[in-house]
Amino acid sequence: QSVLTQPPSASGTPGQRVTISCSGSSSNIGSNYVCWYQQLPGTAPKLLIYRNNQRPSGVPDRFSGSKSGTSASLAISGLRSEDEADYYCAAWGDSPSGWVFGGGTKLTVL
Amino acid sequence: QITLTESGPTLVQPTQTLTLTCTFSGLSLSTSGVSVGWIRQPPGKALEWLALIYWDDDKRYSPSLKSRLTITKDTSKNQVVLTMTNMDPVDTATYYCAHGSAFDIWGQGTLVTVSA
Numbered sequence: 001q002s003v004l005t006q007p008p009s010a011s012g013t014p015g016q017r018v019t020i021s022c023s024g025s026s027s028n029i030g031s032n033y034v035c036w037y038q039q040l041p042g043t044a045p046k047l048l049i050y051r052n053n054q055r056p057s058g059v060p061d062r063f064s065g066s067k068s069g070t071s072a073s074l075a076i077s078g079l080r081s082e083d084e085a086d087y088y089c090a091a092w093g094d095s096p097s098g099w100v101f102g103g104g105t106k107l108t109v110l
Numbered sequence: 111q112i113t114l115t116e117s118g119p120t121l122v123q124p125t126q127t128l129t130l131t132c133t134f135s136g137l138s139l140s141t142s143g144v145s146v147g148w149i150r151q152p153p154g155k156a157l158e159w160l161a162l163i164y165w166d167d168d169k170r171y172s173p174s175l176k177s178r179l180t181i182t183k184d185t186s187k188n189q190v191v192l193t194m195t196n197m198d199p200v201d202t203a204t205y206y207c208a209h210g211s212a213f214d215i216w217g218q219g220t221l222v223t224v225s226a
Contacts, residue, residue, distance in 0.1 A: 002156050035212050037157075044219050045149075045157065050212035088157055090213075096173045099147070099159035 003028065004089050004102035011108040017077040020105045022089030024070050028100050032092040034072040036065055039086040039104075048087075049074065076107075084109045112136035114146070114207050114217035122197045122224050132190040132207030132217060139165050139183050139190070145211060146190045148181065150203040151219075158203075163190055199224045 005023040012018040024030065034052050037045035047056050049065035052072065064075045072091075076083055089102040118130035130148070137144055147162040161181040162170045171179050180193045190207060204219040 033212075037213075044206055044216040045213075046216070047212060047214045050214065056214060090157070090159075098162065098170050098172055099149075101149075101157045101159060103156045 002103035003093065003097070003100035004091065006087075006089060006102035006105045008103065009106045009108065011110055012076075012079045013110050014079055014081065016079045017075060018079060018107065019076075020074045020087050020089075020107070022072045022074070022102050024072075024091060024100070026070055028070075028091040028093040028097065029067065029072055030070040031094060034065065034067050035090045036063075036072075036074045037088045037090065038083075039088065041085070045088065079109055081109045083107060112209055112215045114209060114215060116205060116207050116217045116220040118205070118220055118222065120221060120223060122201075122222060123226055124198055124224060126197050128192075128194045128197050128201070128222060130192045130194075130205055130207075130220065130222075132192070134188050134190070134207075134209070137209060138185070138188070139163075140185045141165055143211075145209075146183070147208050147213060148190075148192045148205060149208060149213070150201075150205045152200075152203040155203075160194075160205075161192060197224045 036049040039045045052067040053065045062077045086104045093100045114134045144165045148160040163181045178195045202224045204221045206219045207217045209215040
């Protein structure tokens with residue numbers, strides 16, 4: 001059972017905008033930054049968003065993050081087939097928790 | 111360019127101790143602010159954070175696994191080592207090491223199977 005709660009699945013058609021939610025608590029999301037990772041099949045996770053809404057160099061601006069209170073969201077606009085992957089949210093949890101992850105959301109591009 | 115590579119046994123027997131090494135380049139764990147962490151992923155399941163070590167040798171552990179984990183660094187070799195005691199089949203997973211406070215760079219991972 002993961003500390004952060006994500007929907008197990010999401011889907012959309014090419015060109016659509018999809019959002020993935022991540023729910024936590026005051027001791028993790030509510031008081032610390034949120035990160036999002038993309039994991040393509042058979043590969044290591046890749047950082048998509050850090051500090052709630054910052055994109056590392058090379059990540060397309062189709063990906064955006066937001067946070068409100070104890071929840072966060074990842075939005076993907078202009079959905080592409082190559083976006084089909086698992087997406088994970090993560091946040092630092094106040095002591096003694098350390099890093100906590102969501103259970104992951106499998107995104108299917110129909 | 112930062113790269114990280116995990117190495118260690120692919121098969122471990124139950125009750126044994128697992129030792130994994132993360133060898134990195136493009137960063138130094140003697141530089142202020144730098145950290146390296148370990149995360150694992152059982153087959154078909156979610157990511158789970160294990161441990162983190164900072165440049166100043168501060169260490170943090172997952173509360174649920176703290177009693178079984180030890181993380182150390184060898185700055186001269188550019189390595190971070192994770193040991194996990196009393197391995198069990200439920201510890202079968204791909205183990206990743208990753209850089210930084212947001213895990214911005216990951217190794218490719220190493221699959222460890224726990225079986226007699």
